[in-house]
Amino acid sequence: MSGILAFDRVWVEYGDKIVLEQVSLSVAEGAFVSIVGPSGAGKSTFLRLALGQERPTRGEIRLDGRPLQPEPGRDRGVVFQRYSVFPHLNALENVLFGLDCEGSRFTGRLWGQRRRAAREQAEAMLVSVGLGASLEVYPAQLSGGMQQRLAIAQALIMRPRILLLDEPFGALDPGVRLDMHVLITDLWREHQLTILMVTHDIKEAFKLGTRVLAFDKRRHDAQAPHRFGSVVVYDFPLDHKSPAPVPAELAAMAQRAEP
């Protein structure tokens, strides 16, 4: 298998509960992969694996051909639905955080000339996500959409190999969500990002993604539902030249809640 991120026969089990069952897939560089599925189907587990927050029970995950470090690292950026930014730092300091840590191992803070250079870089990043007017503002004073813009800027400044988005727009109003779609698409093109995005909004998945992965259980055992894990049941490449209709069976599946 090639590609930037590869899952090779990955299983995740908690005790005798099987969450993911032999998942093998490869993500090409520059792809925007949307991940959908009913709740409890292992979407978030999949993202946590990629993040290194969790390790597979069996199988292997490779990033750029090398086995993935089983802890979060700076080659993978992340934006969660909430709590992605630091409440005690203002917008600029939030974006500077990664540069600070990189440049100063002991104090975690840059000074003088290097700080000015980092500050310019951070300001440019904030301007590019539309927060140029809110440099000194604390997250609590930013709206939900602006907080997510900040979280994206904070992640992108470290130039991660992959950007992982965990329901990033799930808590936002519909209008704000549309603005965020435009923003993330622009950033994806401009920075040639590889993005993995978990979402429960199937229209969003098809609108943004170049590929849609759907996780679900292939089989259900009424007596022992936990003994069958989820697999990738659908894997659609999209070219976006013609608008792809959402397959009816997939729409139905995403609606279904777990028993």
Next chain:
Amino acid sequence: MRRLLNVRPGPGARFLLGLLPLLAIALLYVGASSIRHAENPSEKILPTVGAMVDQARVMALQVDPQTGAIPLWQDTGASLRRLGLGLAIATATTLILGLLIGVLPLARASIGPLIAAIAVIPPIAVLPILFITFGLGETAKIVLIVVGVTPFMVRDLAGHIAAIPEEQIVKAQTLGASTWQIALRVALPQAMPRLLESLRLSLGPAWVFLISAEAIASDVGLGYRIFLVRRYLAMDIILPYVAWTALLAVGFDLILLTLSRRAYPWAHPARAR
């Protein structure tokens, strides 16, 4: 008719409402005191306001020929020194242990149960041990304050740090932060306002331990004086001393609150109500 729980006093009304019970108690006291004085002019249990002011003036302004010092200031200085040292040591210990336990699961597993075990020991019960170990001097009193407030503060702070959303810690790691950098730049700044708050809450218990230690073995201090003059039923000295102690406690509380608001504005968002 509006529900009672929806009736909110404005700022002026709130001030008056707060003042009311205090005034009522003061009036009640003055009334009771004058009734008892009418019956018995040498009444000592409820001294008149005038008598208390006179005694307070003596304690706060006149040099005691035996010690060559003004009692109130000498007592206040000695007590505050003990309190300050005790709380400073407790706060520093809390910051270090709280960060360790809150950030590192390894430290939580090894130090956490120890702190929990120490926290259930009533501090006053170990006071004899402290007197035996450290003698009757300053050390035992300071150690009592440290032993009394630190376990609570450590558990509070460690719990607060451990409750920092996992998302933040993961995010920091994806930004390349090391364990040290996360402790220094994510956990520490978010711990500081909580530390100040828990210090404010610990002021009350700290005073209790200080007064207890001073009452048992001391030759100077606010607690020492109160328990000394108790022998002469000198309520006209005890009550001003208690009021002065309360005033000091309120003052410290205000200072800490102001400090936290100034230094950590993000932790004090404008209150909705």
